Amino acid sequence: MIAALAAALLSASQAPVEVARPVASIVSPIWSNPQYRDQAHEVDQIATRLDLRPGMTVADIGAGSGYDTLRLAKVVGPKGHIVAEDVTPQYLDELRSAITGAGLSNVTVVLGSSGDPRLTPNSINAAIMVHMYHEIQQPMALLAALAPAFKAGGRLGIEELDRPTPAHGTPPKLLVCELAAAGYRLVQMAPLNGGLGYFAVFQPPNGRAAAAARQSVNCQG
Numbered sequence: 001m002i003a004a005l006a007a008a009l010l011s012a013s014q015a016p017v018e019v020a021r022p023v024a025s026i027v028s029p030i031w032s033n034p035q036y037r038d039q040a041h042e043v044d045q046i047a048t049r050l051d052l053r054p055g056m057t058v059a060d061i062g063a064g065s066g067y068d069t070l071r072l073a074k075v076v077g078p079k080g081h082i083v084a085e086d087v088t089p090q091y092l093d094e095l096r097s098a099i100t101g102a103g104l105s106n107v108t109v110v111l112g113s114s115g116d117p118r119l120t121p122n123s124i125n126a127a128i129m130v131h132m133y134h135e136i137q138q139p140m141a142l143l144a145a146l147a148p149a150f151k152a153g154g155r156l157g158i159e160e161l162d163r164p165t166p167a168h169g170t171p172p173k174l175l176v177c178e179l180a181a182a183g184y185r186l187v188q189m190a191p192l193n194g195g196l197g198y199f200a201v202f203q204p205p206n207g208r209a210a211a212a213a214r215q216s217v218n219c220q221g
Helices: 002-014 034-039 042-051 067-078 090-104 138-148 172-181 207-212
Strands: 056-059 082-087 107-111 123-130 150-160 187-190 198-203
Touching: 002 090, 002 187, 034 150, 042 150, 042 172, 042 198, 056 067, 056 138, 067 082, 067 090, 067 107, 082 090, 090 107, 123 138, 138 187, 150 172, 150 187, 172 198
Parallel strands: 056 082, 056 123, 082 107, 123 150
Antiparallel strands: 150 198, 187 198
16 A cells, blocks of 8 residues: 555655646637638648548547547548547537537547646547647646557647637747657748648657657747
């Protein structure tokens, strides 16, 4: 019993902690108007930035109502797969209904936690976080838990608005700082067409870089 308690305390001391900045509340399962996003070709832009192709496996972190999930399922095709993750059970129940209604068989729904998306190691080619990074209660913990899920050459794409986190955005400088602290290397960052915000692509850390990632960070936007 003493050994088990010591192991638990050690695990707790090693767990990444929250960042020292405001975290926005989760207020909706969807960002903006679907018709507007379709007109701006949001999913096409994401697919291009991440070089998504048929047969790939993509994780939609914070999938919500599944706007990106449902559309990306067509991008990766029947031989590909989408893992739709969220921390809100109600959102996932509604998403399951949408998946069934769309007749999709290449989507898996996963209930994650604020610090762990609960994905299978070495299972995804890419992951996206669309207008939700600012809502992650434990971003450092989640990024650390997400890293092992990437296959070699995998990429993380984050779409955000350039505004303070309490206003449901993330300043680019803040995002890059926090991701770097978690061991993720910025590959590219550029605005999306149609006023959707900016899109940043990161290379996830390998085993050595992940081990060296900081457990806490105080970045400034």
